[in-house]
Amino acid sequence: MSPHEPAPIERHCDVAIVGGSAAGLAAALQLVRQARTVIVLDDGQPRNAPAAHMHSYLGWDGASPSALLDAGRAEVRRYGGEILHAHATSVRRTDDGAFRVDVGGGHGIVARRLIAATGVEDLLPDVDGLAEQWGRGVIHCPFCHGFEVRERRIVHVVTHPSGMHPVALLRRLTDQLTVLIDPGIDVGPTELETLRAGGVVVVSGTARRIVDDGARPDGYVTAGRPRPNGHAAETAPGGRVTAVELADGTLLDADAVLVGPRFRPRIEAFATIGLRATPHPSGLGENVVVDATGATTVPGLYAAGTVTDPGLQVLPAAADGSRVGAIVAFSLADEDLRNAARPSGVRTDWDQRYSGDAVWSGNPNGTVVNEISDLAPGRALDVGAGEGGDALWLAARGWTVTASDISDRALDRMRATAKTRGLSVEGLHADANALDAFPAAAFDLVTASYASFPRTPDDRGLSNVLNAVAPGGTLLVLGHDLTPRHGDGSHAHASLFDADAYVQVGDFAAAVSDSPEWTIDVYETRPRPAGAVSTGHVDDVVLRARRRSKL
Numbered sequence: 001m002s003p004h005e006p007a008p009i010e011r012h013c014d015v016a017i018v019g020g021s022a023a024g025l026a027a028a029l030q031l032v033r034q035a036r037t038v039i040v041l042d043d044g045q046p047r048n049a050p051a052a053h054m055h056s057y058l059g060w061d062g063a064s065p066s067a068l069l070d071a072g073r074a075e076v077r078r079y080g081g082e083i084l085h086a087h088a089t090s091v092r093r094t095d096d097g098a099f100r101v102d103v104g105g106g107h108g109i110v111a112r113r114l115i116a117a118t119g120v121e122d123l124l125p126d127v128d129g130l131a132e133q134w135g136r137g138v139i140h141c142p143f144c145h146g147f148e149v150r151e152r153r154i155v156h157v158v159t160h161p162s163g164m165h166p167v168a169l170l171r172r173l174t175d176q177l178t179v180l181i182d183p184g185i186d187v188g189p190t191e192l193e194t195l196r197a198g199g200v201v202v203v204s205g206t207a208r209r210i211v212d213d214g215a216r217p218d219g220y221v222t223a224g225r226p227r228p229n230g231h232a233a234e235t236a237p238g239g240r241v242t243a244v245e246l247a248d249g250t251l252l253d254a255d256a257v258l259v260g261p262r263f264r265p266r267i268e269a270f271a272t273i274g275l276r277a278t279p280h281p282s283g284l285g286e287n288v289v290v291d292a293t294g295a296t297t298v299p300g301l302y303a304a305g306t307v308t309d310p311g312l313q314v315l316p317a318a319a320d321g322s323r324v325g326a327i328v329a330f331s332l333a334d335e336d337l338r339n340a341a342r343p344s345g346v347r348t349d350w351d352q353r354y355s356g357d358a359v360w361s362g363n364p365n366g367t368v369v370n371e372i373s374d375l376a377p378g379r380a381l382d383v384g385a386g387e388g389g390d391a392l393w394l395a396a397r398g399w400t401v402t403a404s405d406i407s408d409r410a411l412d413r414m415r416a417t418a419k420t421r422g423l424s425v426e427g428l429h430a431d432a433n434a435l436d437a438f439p440a441a442a443f444d445l446v447t448a449s450y451a452s453f454p455r456t457p458d459d460r461g462l463s464n465v466l467n468a469v470a471p472g473g474t475l476l477v478l479g480h481d482l483t484p485r486h487g488d489g490s491h492a493h494a495s496l497f498d499a500d501a502y503v504q505v506g507d508f509a510a511a512v513s514d515s516p517e518w519t520i521d522v523y524e525t526r527p528r529p530a531g532a533v534s535t536g537h538v539d540d541v542v543l544r545a546r547r548r549s550k551l
Contacts, residue, residue, distance in 0.1 A: 008105060008106030008107050008108075009107050009108075009353075009496045009497075010100075010107070010108045010109075010110060010352065011039060011108070011109050011110065011349060011352075011496050011497075012037075012109075012110045012111070012345070012348045012349040012352045013037040013038060013039045013082075013109065013110075013111050013112075013345050013349060014031070014036040014037045014038065014111065014112050014113065014332060014345040015028075015031050015036055015037075015038050015039075015111055015112065015113045015114070015115060015328060015332075016038075016039050016040075016041065016099065016101050016109045016110075016111035016113075016114050016115070017038065017039070017040045017041070017114075017115045017117055018041050018088045018101065018114070018115070018116055018117065018118055018269065018270075019040075019041070019042070019115075019116065019117030019118040019119060019266075019305070019307075020040045020041065020042025020043075020044075020069070020073070020083055020117075021042075021046040021047070021048075021069065021117065021119060021305070021317075022068065022069075022072070022305065022314045022315075022317045022318040022321065023117040023119075023304040023305025023306070023307075023317045023318060023320055023321030023324075024040055024042070024115070024117030024304070024305070024321060025040065025069065025072035025073065025075075025076055025083075025318075025321070026072070026304075026318040026319070026320075026321035026322040026325065027115050027117060027304055027321040027322065027324050027325030027328070028040050028076045028081050028083075028325065029072070029075055029076050029079070029081070029322070029325070030322050030325030030326045030329060031081070031325050031328060031329055032076060032079035032080060032081040033079060034329040034333070036329060036332065036345060037080070037081075037345025037346055037348075037349065037454075038076070038081040038082070039081075039082045039083075039084060039109050039111070039498075040076065040081065040082065040083045040084065041084055041086045041087070041088050041101065041103065041109065042083055042084065042085060042086070043085070043086065043087040043088075044085060046065060046069070046119070047119045047120060047121075047122065047306060048065045048135070048314065049065065049135075050134050050135025050136065051065060051135040051144075051145070052064060052135070052136075053065075053148075054068065054144070054313075054314050055143070055144055055145065055147070055148075056143055056144065056313055056314075056315060057313070057314050057315040057318075058315065060314075060315075065314070068314070076501075077455060077498070077500050077501040078455055078456075078457055079454070079455065079456060079457065080433075080454025080455050080456065080501050080502070081501060082497070082498035082501040083498055083500075083501070084103075084496060084498055086103040086104075086107075086496070087103060087104065088101050088102070088103060088269040089102050089103060089104055089269060090102045090269055090271075090272045091114065091269055091270050091272055091273050092272055092273065093273060094110060097300070098110050098111060098112050098300075099111050099112075099113075099114040099273070099300065099301070101114070101269070103496070107496050109496070110352075112300070112332060112335075113300055113301075113302065113328050113331065113332060114300060114301045114302070115294075115301075115302045115303065115304060115321075115324060115325070115328060116267060116270060116275070116288065116296070116301065116302070116303040116304075116307055117303070117304045117305045117307065117321055118265065118266040118267060118269075118307050119265075119266055119305060119306045119307055120263040120264060120265050120266060120285070120287070120306050120307060120310045121263065121264050121265075121266055122134075122140070122261040122262075122263055123261055123262040123263060123264060123285070124259070124261050125157070125159045125207070125259060125261070127157070127207045127208065127209065127210060127259075128208060128209040128210070129209050129210035129211070129212065130207075130210050130257075130259065132210075132239075133210050133212065133239070133241055133257070136239070136241075137210070137212060137239075137240055137241030137255075137256055137257060138210060138241070138256075138257045138258075138259055139256060139257070139258050139259075140258065140259055140260055140261055141166075141313070142166050142169040142170055142173065142258070143169075143313060144313060146169060146170065146173050147173070149173070149174070149255060149256035150173045150174060151173075151174050151175075151176070152174060152176065152255035152256055153174070153176040153178070153253050153254050153255045153256075154170055154173070154174050154176065154177050154178070154254065154255070154256050154257070154258060155178045155179075155180055155244045155252050155253075155254040155256075155257050155258070156170055156177065156178070156179045156180065156257075156258045156259075157180050157182075157207050157244065157257060157258065157259045158179060158180065158181045158182060158185055158187075158260075159182050159185070159207075159259070159260070160185065160260070160262070160283065160284060161185055161186070161187075161283070162260065162282045162283060162284055163185070163260045164179075164187065164191070165260075166258065166260070167179060167195065167200065170258065171198055171199065171200055175199055177199075177200050177201065178200070178201040178202075178203060178252050178254070179195060179200055179201070179202050179203070180203050180204075180205060180207060180244065180246075180252060181202065181203070181204050181205075182204075182205075182206055182207075183204055183205070183206065203246075203250075203252065205246040205247065205248065205250065206246060206247040207244050207245070207246060207247075208245050208246060208247045209244070209245040210241060210243075210244060210245075210257060211241070211242050211243040211244065211245050211251065212239050212240055212241050212242055240255070241254055241255060241256060241257055242254065242255075244257055260284070261284075262284045262285045263280075263284060263285035263286075263287075263310045264277070264285050264286055265277050265285075265286055265287055265288050265307045265310075266307065267288060267307065270298070270301065273298050273301065274297070274298050275288065275296055275297070275298050275301065276297075280310065284310075285310065287307065287308055287309065287310055288303045288307050288308050289308070290302070290303050290308050293324075293327045294308075294320070294323065294324035294327055294328075295327075302324050302327070302328055303324070304317075304320045304321040304323075304324040304325075305317040305318075305320055305321055308320070344406070344431065346406055346431065346453075346454065347406050347407065347408075347431070350405070350406055350407035350409075350410065351407045351408060351409045351410075353407070354386075354387070354407050354409040354410045354413065355409060358387060358413070359386065359387060361389065362387060362388075362389050362392075362417065363389050363393075364389050364390050364392075364393035364394075365389065365390055365449045365478065365529065366528075366529020367449075367478055367526075367529050367540060367542055368390050368393070368447060368449060368476065368478070369393070369529075370529070371476055371522070371542070371544050372394075372445060372447075372474070372476060375444075375445060375474060377394075377397060377398035377399045377400075378399065378400070378443075378444030378445065378473075379399070379400050379402075379442065379443045379444050379445070379470070380394050380399040380400065380401045380402070380443060380444065380445040380446070380447065381401075381402045381404060381438060381442075381443040381445070381446045381447070381468050382394065382401060382402070382403045382404065382447050382448075382449075383404050383432060383438075383446065383447065383448040383451045383465055383468075384404070384405060384406075384432070384448055384449070384450070384451025384452060384453070385403035385404055385405050385410070385411070385414060386405060386407075386410045386414075387410055387413045387414055387417070388403050388410075388411075388413070388414030388417060388418065388425065390447060390449055391403035391414060391425050392414070392417060392418060392421065392423055392425060394445075394447075395418070395423040395424060395425045396421070396423060399445070401424075401425045401426065402425075402426045402427075402428050402443070403425050403426065403427050403428065404427075404428040404429075404430045404432075404437075404438065405427075405428075405429070405430075406429070406430065406431050406432070406453075408429055411427040411428075411429060414427060415427055431453070432451070432453035432461040432464055432465065433453055433454065433456055433460050433461040433464070434464075435460070436464070437461070437464045438464055438465070438467070438468040439468065440467050440468065441467065441468070441469070441470045441471065442468060442470060443468050443469060443470055443473060444470055444472070444473045444474070445469075445473060445474050445476070446465060446468050446469045446473065446474070446475050446476070447476045447477075447478075448465060448476070448477045448478070449476075449477075449478045450478060450479060450480065451477075451503075452497075452502050453502060453503055454501055454502055454503075455501060455502060455503055459503075459507070459511070461503055462503050462507055462508060462511060463511075465477075465508075466508070466511060466512070466547075469547045470547070471547055471548065471549045471550045472546070472547065472548070472549040473546070473547050474544065474545070474546055474547075475508070475512070475518075475543070475544070475545045475546075475547065476542075476543070476544050477505050477508045477542075477543045478505065478540055478541070478542055478543075479504050479505035479540065479541045480499070480539075480540060480541070481525050481538070481539035481540060481541050482499050483525075504541075505541040505542070505543050506541070508543055508545075509523050509543050512543075512545045516548075517547055517548055518545050518546065518547055518548065519545060519546045519548060520543070520544075520545045521544045521545060521546060522542055522543065522544040523542070523543050523544075523545075524541075524542055525539050525540070525541050525542075526539060526540060526542060527539055527540075528540050
């Protein structure tokens with residue numbers, strides 16, 4: 001490995017969810033609201049990505065799929081759930097029975113429970129132009145997009161026996177319905193007579209091409225209904241479907257085409273732990289079979305959404321994810337109760353990170369040195385002190401220091417170094433999000449250099465830090481400037497750390513700027529100080545504020 005490449009990172013959480021669409025996010029939301037640490041791995045390939053709108057989702061009808069996902073991600077992150085832009089390559093069992101999800105580059109996620117919400121891949125018929133129109137002029141579900149093509153010319157392409165299933169729904173939506181039945185599909189004479197008697201045009205033939213933009217030859221033969229004016233096709237701008245071309249050159253007029261694809265579950269990563277797909281009753285593909293709780297045949301592995309039922313629309317897929325998330329929460333809670341334990345996923349994650357070699361340089365942050373050199377020593381709290389670089393520097397300059405961290409291993413390292421240097425630093429094992437985590441108004445200086453504690457809707461961690469500053473005291477918060485990397489997911493994938501799930505400097509700045517108790521002295525972005533170990537970020541965001549003395 002190059003010395004410039006970051007070392008592989010292994011994260012630990014209560015639940016890892018592979019798949020970040022409706023089912024995965026709904027499961028995550030249930031779990032984070034049970035104070036579980038959750039990491040969602042989203043490779044950015046939702047099944048409905050080609051569709052501009054989704055329908056039949058109460059409260060979201062007509063919205064874009066991306067709008068729903070954006071809202072869902074924000075809700076999960078609001079409770080500290082992490083969503084990483086990453087692709088799961090394989091899964092294996094650890095020695096203690098947990099799961100390790102490999103995501104490439106040596107990085108991995110270790111979780112007590114695992115949820116597969118990866119969905120299915122649609123396998124489209126081999127028809128020229130169909131893939132390009134998929135989700136636009138070519139649809140697959142009358143409930144999802146049938147209303148939008150009502151009263152228009154619909155050609156229903158039947159390529160397998162189950163493909164006849166939606167005909168009655170389509171006939172309700174339009175009186176211009178043509179059913180194109182592939183010659184290899186056996187449809188009984190009684191059923192064909194029922195279709196024709198019901199006003200459906202039935203054609204036997206093989207679809208060769210989806211025609212759009214009005215591009216069709218002169219003198220074409222129309223086997224469907226003629227246009228009202230009897231003229232040749234007018235131009236259809238914007239790539240709109242105008243016809244289905246058959247293998248013999250016949251053109252069937254169409255404003256929309258309905259095709260029922262085959263499908264297969266996206267479970268390749270789980271093959272290493274024995275997860276297998278089962279033929280679906282429709283004969284159109286495979287799915288993952290689960291029991292009534294959403295559990296698969298692999299203990300500890302659950303599945304939700306279309307990977308278990310490919311026919312689910314977005315709303316029931318989300319509902320299924322929510323149900324499975326709740327069941328997994330019960331599973332973990334029952335296990336903890338039997339073990340008489342109340343483990344913290346956040347603590348486990350950080351203890352693991354500090355289990356190897358030293359993570360940081362041991363030097364104080366240059367910005368801390370610069371910003372507080374003019375302060376007279378007093379009582380100091382270093383939140384998220386880690387191995388204690390800043391806390392030890394403060395103690396050496398006469399401060400009475402409390403170093404707080406959620407990781408006992410980090411504090412043990414800090415104490416060992418303090419002893420070696422002959423310094424006195426009090427170690428405080430505390431979760432910043434715990435109720436009354438720090439003594440109120442007890443410190444003349446509170447520092448938080450790149451401290452990482454999850455968001456909560458009530459901003460408990462942020463409030464705990466602010467409340468620890470004594471009247472007349474100083475708050476100094478530092479964070480990485482992620483602006484250059486924000487939006488493309490690269491920062492999350494590179495570091496396996498979702499900054500949006502954690503309280504940031506901007507949150508502190510907003511809180512103090514809205515409060516008459518505080519005065520902001522510095523709030524700016526500046527180059528990182530010399531000697532920084534991390535090479536993944538260029539600039540820092542710095543906030544220094546003073547809590548006004550009581551009148």
